[in-house]
Amino acid sequence: MDFDLSKINPPSADTPVYKDDCMFSFDTAFDDEGLDICMTCYQAFSRSKFDYTSQHSMLYDHHLFLNYRKVVKQRDIQKQHQHQPLKMLKLEVKEETEDDLFETKASVYDASIDATFPLSTKGLPEKLVITAKAIIRATSSEKKQEIKAWQQEIQPCRHSQKIEQIERSKHASLHQCDDCELDENLWICLECGNIGCGRSQFGGVPGNSHAVAHRKDHPDHHVAVKLGSLSTESADCYCYTCDDEVKVPLLAVYLKTYGIDLSHFIKTEKNLTELQIEQNVKWDFSMDSVSGESLIPVFGSGLTGFKNLGNSCYLASILQVIYSIPSFMNAYFSPDEGMPMEKIVGNTDPASDLETQMYKLGDGLLSGRYSVPDSFTTEKIKYQRGIRPSGFKSLIGKGHPEFSTMLQQDAFEFWLYLVSELDKQHIIGSGSEVPTEVFKCVLENKLKCTHCGGISLTKEVCDSVSVPVEEHLISTDDDGTRKYAFTTMEKCFNGWHQAETIDYQCKQCQGQKQGALKSQGFKTYPEYLVVNPQRIKLENWVPMKLMVPIKFNESLDLNSFKSEGKKDDEVELPKGEEDDTTFQFxxxxxxxxxxxxxxxxxxxxxxxxxxxxxxxxxxxxxxxxxxxxxxDEPFKVAANQPDSCKVSLKDVETLTSMGFGAKLAKKALIVNEGNVQQSVEWLFANPDDDGNIPKQPVKYDPAHKVKELEHMISNSSKYQLLGVVCHKGTSIHSGHYVAFVKKQVEGEERWVLFNDEKVVLAGEESLKEIEVSGYLYVYKRK
Structure with missing residues (x-):
């Protein structure tokens, strides 16, 4: 055994160690051949269909790998039953970990001679064994990112910072709801000590909402604490007035008023964060009158599911739809080649390359290699294990305030962000242009002065359309649930297309304040139409989800919503009259x-x-x-953007005396129109800002793009529905997303439901759920 150890060293604590899946595919340590982790650069590869291990070895002269496998432990079920107590007591929450279910098998693989050596082999160099064990012990790069993303800060609110308390009856029990017999899911009011059961929760946790009822009867009692969540390290505190989870700075002191010593408590129930994660991972979106087991699992090319990472259903549902569009399939999937050689040669950090991640997703979703029943599950019906999009999620969300977290996010916002990033970075894959071009169309905006009749026409390039949802309230149930009349997608587009009256100051009318009619319409039609029904409505400045049912119809004709342009009897206003800014938002x-x-x-x-x-x-x-x-005053960038030389030097000095740099202080004053107090607030809210004044981004010449799209104009305005992303829940930032996509299954076009790793044929009942849950629709032009 003659090994070259000149490049071998144990990884440090800060060194990324990739051991969750292959850098170029979704092969994992759970597969038969396991993963080969390079002992030089700590990247993971596999020897499956494309043998990325050998390619890496030959290209980079890295020959030694730690072969890393996860094998199911043989469990003695009979022995477990013998040691199980006759009566199960409700104790501290404990769950089986991956280490409880699987054991790690490790060996050294030398790619230069295609030989494997168990770590127990006599004569293995000590440096090699030390490095191997260090890689095994190291926290994987994926786990590090996940831990970092879960560092959610829950802040105090004004109601939780100072609480006025009254004594609770000494005879009242802390172990049962004051209004019913429930002895779990109990919440204590910090103002009076009332014990009330919570809402019924996901997973069968009972609740009659008596804690909520108590708060309705006592509107000045704001904060309650979940007793089962209490320990020295955790506590669920909820402010009903702010409708959010909060931190209570003096919680231990307030609890002592009611005889609760926090240091003696052990958490016996899952907290809100754990329940949310579990709900996101396990939510059964069967949408059928029968159990989810009746839905028929399907397998094969283009039918691969995603493993839910705790909050990744918004991302997974978008990717399922986007990788069903031919331009994306052709750009990012090569069935015979796998990862293109140009993405392997010279690509020393594939985890940080978006194009590599897009190719990896294409292979994972479309090859069919991972669309197989999960052999590890004990469920009667075998669904898929699902590929884990952790590398892509970490990269696409890097630096983004929302998508870098482990919280649930808005699927439509993610669609917009992903399309924007692919455009901005020009991620073309194997094609000649970015595959997002199929979404682009030209919209024409028309402004008509109601006094002189003059019009202005402006054109813009768009890649999605948000349409208002027509709402006709039928009734409201006792629990506040609202029932709405059906509407249609055509009616939503009518609301989007029809003219609205706005405040307008027409210079042709000597600057008098006049009204104007503003309307919009299609100048060109996109190859693929992306539509977002605006289901989010602000009520008292709180975002609420509209549960208006939109009748399910697979066909859509946009002919009625094309731009009318300039009519024969209309006169265009001089160019520039309607413009109040050159700033590109x-x-x-x-x-x-x-x-x-x-x-x-x-x-x-x-x-x-x-x-x-x-x-x-x-x-x-x-x-x-x-x-x-x-x-609400008319916003004009030119009027609100004083030149930096006009910023008061005295005001700049005031801000710099507080420790801020002069450049950042100037920007704060500019964007806040010289208001010092607002500038101070802005500075504390944006401490990491670079101080550069925002300028119009130059991606391409918009006028040239408009002409290019108009030249490619298609007369067809008819569309067929390809896919729908649905959202189950009352808030976009919680609940669960799934995707319905039209797929070829055994030679027949069928609707398929992608619910994380559950990929099933959609039944009639589940398709009806699209009507109240449809959040993003993608249509293909006929």
Whole structure:
């Protein structure tokens, strides 16, 4: 055994160690041949269909690998029953881990001679064994990213920072609801000590909502704590007034008022975060009158499921639809080649390369190699194990305030972000252009002065359309559930297409404030139409989901919604008269904000003020500045962007004296129109800002793109439904997403339901759920 150990060293604590799946495929340590982890660069490869291990060895002269396998432990079921107590006591929450179910098998593989050596082999160099054991012990790169993403900060609210308490009856029990016999899922009111059961929860946790009822009877009692979540390391505290999970700074002191010593408590029930994760992972979106087991699993090419990572259903559902579009399939999937050689040669960090991740997803979803029944499950019906999109999720979300977290996110916002990133980075794959081109179309906006009749026409390139949802309330149940009349997608487009009256100052009318009719329509039709029904509505500035049913229809004709252009009796206003800014707003963020129900004027002001970054940052600013005077005044960048030389030096000095740099202080004053107090708030909210004044991004010449699309104009306005992303739940930031996609199954076109790793034929009943849950529709032009 003559090994070259010159490049071999144990990984340090900060070194990324990849051992969850292959860098170029979704082969894992659970497969028969396991993973080969390079002992030089700590990247993982596999020897399955494409033998990426040998390719890496030959290209980079890295020959020694740790072969890493996970094997199911042989469990003595009879012995377990013998040691199980006759009466199971409700004790501390404990769950089986991966280490309880699987054992690790490790050996050294020398690719240069195609030989494997168990770690117990006599004569193995000590340095080799030490390095191998260090790789085994190392926290995987995926787990490090997951831990980092779960570092969610729950903040105190004004109700939890100071609580006025009254004594609780000494004879009242802390172990049972004051209004019923439930002895679990109990919440204690921190104001009076009332014990009330919570809402019924996912997984069969009972609840009669008596804690909520107590709060309705006592509106000044804000904060309650879940008794079963209490320990020295955890506590579920919920503010009913803020409708959010909060931190209570003096929790131990408040609990002692009611005889509860936090240091003696052991957590006996799952907390809110754990229940949310479990719900996201296990939510049965069968949408059928029968149990989910009756749905027929399907397997094969293009029918691969995703393993839920805790909050990844929004991402998985979008990827299932997008990889069903031919331009994406052709760009990012090569059945005979696997990962293209140009992505292997010289690609020393494939985990950080978006194009590599897109190819990896294409192979995982479309090859069919991973679309097989899960042999590890004991379920009667075998679903798939599912591929884990952890590498892609980590990369695409890197640096993004929402998608880098482990919290549930908005699927439509993710669609917009993914399409934008592929465009911006020009990720073309094997094609000649970015596959997102199939979504692009030209919309024409028309503005008509109601006084002089003059019109202005502007064209813009879009890759998705958000349409209002027509709502006709039929009734409201006792529990507050609203029932709406059916609408149709055509009616939604009518609301999008019809003219609306807006405030307008026409310069041709000597600058007098006049009204104007604003309308929009299609100038060209996209090859694939992406539609988002605006199911999010602001009620008292709280985003609420509209459960309006949209009649399920697979056909759509957009002929009635094309732009009418300039009529013969209309006169165009001089070019530039209608323009009040040359600033290019982040189109995706602007559309997302408008779809939430914010007025366009406020959206533009928020985007500009927060640096034109993303919808999340802008929406946070909007919620914080709803009561600002002048928030609804017409927004004009030119009028709100004083030249930096006009910024008061005295104001700059005031801000720099607080420790901020001069460049950042100037920007704060510019974006806040010279208001020092608002500038201070902006500075504390944006401490990592680079201080650069936002400028119009130059991706391509918009006028040239408009002409290019108009030249390729198609007369067909008829579309057929390809896929729908559905959302189950009352809030977009919780609940569960699934995708329905039209697929070829055994030579027949069928609707297939992708519910994480469960890939099944969709029944009639489940298709009906699209009507109330459809959140993003993708149509193919006929």
């Amino acid at each position: 982040n189109a995706n963020a602007l559309e997302a904000l408008i779809s939430m129900g914010f007025p366009e004027n406020r959206c533009k002001r928020a985007l500009y003020t927060t640096g034109n970054r993303d919808a999340e940052t802008a929406s946070n600013w909007l919620f914080e500045h709803m009561d600002d005077s002048g928030i």
